Amino acid sequence: MWSEEEIIITSLNHSEILRELHDSVVEGDDERCVAAAERSLEAGMLPLDAIEQGLTPGIREVGDRFGRMELFLPEMVLSARAMQGAIAVLEPHFAAGETTVKGKVVIGTVKGDIHDIGKNIAKVLLTVNGYEVIDLGRDVPLTDFIDISEKEEAQIIGMSGLLSTSLPLMRDTIQLMHDDEVRDKYKVIIGGGPTSQAYADRIGADGYADTAFEGVDLCDRLVGIEA
Amino acid sequence: MPGLYFDTMERLNMGKRVHEEDFDIAILPRIRRLVEKYEIKYDREEIIPSDDSMADRLFAAGLEFAVETGMWVLDTQKVIRYSEDEILRCLSNLKMPLWFGSGRDQVCLEARKPESSTRSIVLGGAAGSSVSEGDTYTKLMMMYAMEPTNDMVTNANPAYIEGREVRPFSPLEVHGAIQEVGWIREAIRRVGRPGKPLFVAPGTSATSPPAIAVINEERGLRKNDFIYAAILTEMKTDYDRLSRAVAGLENGLNIATLLAPMIGGWAGPAEGAAISGTAATLMAAVAYDATIVVNHPVHMDLKNGATTHPQTLWAESVIGQAVSRNCVFPIGQNVFVNARAGTEDVLYEAAVNGIVAVSSGQHTGPGPSGVTGGDDIDMISGLEARMMGEATRAATGMSREQANEIALKCISEYEPRMAEPPSGKTIHELYDMSTMTITDEWIGMYDHVKAQLQEWGLPI
Numbered sequence: 128m129w130s131e132e133e134i135i136i137t138s139l140n141h142s143e144i145l146r147e148l149h150d151s152v153v154e155g156d157d158e159r160c161v162a163a164a165e166r167s168l169e170a171g172m173l174p175l176d177a178i179e180q181g182l183t184p185g186i187r188e189v190g191d192r193f194g195r196m197e198l199f200l201p202e203m204v205l206s207a208r209a210m211q212g213a214i215a216v217l218e219p220h221f222a223a224g225e226t227t228v229k230g231k232v233v234i235g236t237v238k239g240d241i242h243d244i245g246k247n248i249a250k251v252l253l254t255v256n257g258y259e260v261i262d263l264g265r266d267v268p269l270t271d272f273i274d275i276s277e278k279e280e281a282q283i284i285g286m287s288g289l290l291s292t293s294l295p296l297m298r299d300t301i302q303l304m305h306d307d308e309v310r311d312k313y314k315v316i317i318g319g320g321p322t323s324q325a326y327a328d329r330i331g332a333d334g335y336a337d338t339a340f341e342g343v344d345l346c347d348r349l350v351g352i353e354a
Numbered sequence: 355m356p357g358l359y360f361d362t363m364e365r366l367n368m369g370k371r372v373h374e375e376d377f378d379i380a381i382l383p384r385i386r387r388l389v390e391k392y393e394i395k396y397d398r399e400e401i402i403p404s405d406d407s408m409a410d411r412l413f414a415a416g417l418e419f420a421v422e423t424g425m426w427v428l429d430t431q432k433v434i435r436y437s438e439d440e441i442l443r444c445l446s447n448l449k450m451p452l453w454f455g456s457g458r459d460q461v462c463l464e465a466r467k468p469e470s471s472t473r474s475i476v477l478g479g480a481a482g483s484s485v486s487e488g489d490t491y492t493k494l495m496m497m498y499a500m501e502p503t504n505d506m507v508t509n510a511n512p513a514y515i516e517g518r519e520v521r522p523f524s525p526l527e528v529h530g531a532i533q534e535v536g537w538i539r540e541a542i543r544r545v546g547r548p549g550k551p552l553f554v555a556p557g558t559s560a561t562s563p564p565a566i567a568v569i570n571e572e573r574g575l576r577k578n579d580f581i582y583a584a585i586l587t588e589m590k591t592d593y594d595r596l597s598r599a600v601a602g603l604e605n606g607l608n609i610a611t612l613l614a615p616m617i618g619g620w621a622g623p624a625e626g627a628a629i630s631g632t633a634a635t636l637m638a639a640v641a642y643d644a645t646i647v648v649n650h651p652v653h654m655d656l657k658n659g660a661t662t663h664p665q666t667l668w669a670e671s672v673i674g675q676a677v678s679r680n681c682v683f684p685i686g687q688n689v690f691v692n693a694r695a696g697t698e699d700v701l702y703e704a705a706v707n708g709i710v711a712v713s714s715g716q717h718t719g720p721g722p723s724g725v726t727g728g729d730d731i732d733m734i735s736g737l738e739a740r741m742m743g744e745a746t747r748a749a750t751g752m753s754r755e756q757a758n759e760i761a762l763k764c765i766s767e768y769e770p771r772m773a774e775p776p777s778g779k780t781i782h783e784l785y786d787m788s789t790m791t792i793t794d795e796w797i798g799m800y801d802h803v804k805a806q807l808q809e810w811g812l813p814i
Contacts, residue, residue: 196617196618196623196654199382199618199619199620199621199622199623199626200378200618200619200620201378201379201381201382201620201622202382204375204378204379205379238521238522238523239521239522239523239560239561240522240560241428241586241592241594242587244587244616244619244620245657248654289659290560291482291484291511291513291557292520292521292522292527292558292559292560293522293560294519295519295520295521296521296522299521319657320657320658320659321484321730323730325730326730337657338657
């Protein structure tokens with residue numbers, strides 16, 4: 128049994144470590160964040176507590192500040208890197224069956240379109256909100272969306288584009304999924320300048336998001352997590 | 355030759371590999387340092403600043419950023435670099451005025467400064483907006499060509515070609531681009547303006563093969579017309595964009611370099627986008643040997659790329675002022691609207707872009723257009739370009755202070771609906787397309803907005 132004094136010290140340590148996890152994520156300091164994750168294990172914290180009470184509130188603050196334009200894309204990327212570094216330290220210590228990953232998303236900008244900033248924002252927001260994101264980049268052949276989703280056993284395929292010429296390729300991808308008899312295995316979402324809910328409905332996508340933030344809510348709904 | 359495009363080809367594969375995300379992340383700390391060093395400050399109440407000193411400081415910041423950052427090449431993952439001396443030598447050797455088009459449709463592009471009474475060029479068109487192919491497309495182009503304020507004609511995006519959707523890198527993409535420029539040529543002939551210069555990025559073409567395939571003296575882009583070659587956001591290029599530039603230059607065309615500094619993106623706040631946009635403008639002159647830049651700041655909050663957000667208007671103004679006060683390299687302002695045709699909002703958006711551009715030492719257009727597609731077709735008409743052109747002419751020579759007052763009033767008209775802009779009507783609902791006659795409702799809106807602008811002091 129721990130003495131009352133030991134419990135108070137441990138609690139203080141835990142609270143200090145959680146603050147450090149939070150702050151280092153907000154500041155995008157990956158070295159500090161990894162060190163704090165290591166300290167949390169040494170202090171006997173449960174890895175999931177370190178994530179849910181330290182890292183997650185930090186990254187949520189980053190997302191909120193990004194939405195208010197108090198922080199910008201590069202800073203959010205650094206925060207995501209810091210958080211991922213800490214999770215890599217904590218993950219091997221999860222109990223059997225424990226996970227923080229909501230689902231796996233394969234994301235990319237379709238063939239012929241090199242406008243990828245919107246997709247990059249979506250990638251970071253999904254990552255910091257608990258998704259494993261496989262980023263195929265820009266100018267992605269439609270077959271890659273399917274083949275890599277199959278290989279990675281993803282749940283969601285996200286296609287993005289800014290040009291109006293990108294739209295038919297989103298429909299082609301969905302058609303090819305039907306042809307390959309894999310359509311039912313994935314939720315397909317679209318986003319970007321010329322896309323709309325009406326177009327998503329017309330081509331048989333499972334969802335459309337107007338912003339990257341809405342994209343996170345959409346994925347949550349599609350994998351069965353209520354906001 | 356002022357630009358160094360031939361050297362650019364040499365430099366594409368020089369130096370060490372730089373990973374894209376490392377290049378992107380390095381931008382913001384540099385921007386923050388320059389914003390502080392050069393005291394660049396966004397002011398919501400001064401969309402068109404009257405501060406010459408800040409304009410000159412922004413030019414210095416843009417130059418420093420261009421030299422430090424260079425331009426990342428997607429295909430080689432290397433960074434093309436130019437020295438300050440190379441950039442300044444290029445700018446000091448630019449020639450003005452330049453002439454485009456032929457016969458009585460000739461257009462003179464002159465160097466302008468903020469508040470200058472020198473005539474600006476107005477580019478009417480709808481690049482980015484999906485329009486039905488054939489007759490609708492041709493008649494929309496006729497509307498642009500007929501507008502007396504419009505100096506050049508810019509394309510729209512045909513939604514279909516021969517009833518088929520166009521895929522990038524497909525043969526139909528090449529066919530569609532050739533068809534599209536053919537419709538524009540037909541349009542300017544049908545309104546008796548066959549010598550009008552064209553300023554075209556075929557809307558069917560996402561890639562360089564069709565963009566290059568339209569270079570054709572008989573029915574495509576001719577010597578001294580304009581072809582687009584963009585700089586990617588932020589400070590990036592690729593073989594595709596540079597191939598368009600090389601093809602254009604070696605066939606005697608002019609390069610129009612589109613750039614889209616993003617507010618909220620890799621360069622951070624509005625001040626950062628202004629520095630990045632100024633730097634990219636200088637890169638366009640040096641690396642692409644461009645004749646003009648088409649500046650199109652975008653805002654993270656507006657997914658359709660509208661340039662009518664107060665912060666994008668500010669960025670357009672200060673980039674225009676910085677560059678026009680310090681060299682003769684011309685900047686046009688890509689006008690993308692948020693609302694659609696058939697609304698008063700879109701007319702205020704068209705007007706404010708013209709006012710901001712011309713009072714800030716720039717040229718107006720191409721535009722006004724908007725990103726549409728899918729089921730969202732034909733939501734554009736010629737009347738928005740008339741408003742943009744007339745507002746530009748009316749604000750020519752106006753003080754920045756007065757232009758700012760009018761601009762703020764325009765913004766207050768549409769800003770409350772920016773998050774959910776009015777959906778508007780199609781060109782078929784706004785015109786009798788057989789005779790190209792504007793409906794009473796649509797011209798009534800136009801007259802109402804015009805009267806309001808007059809009341810605010812714009813001699814339109």
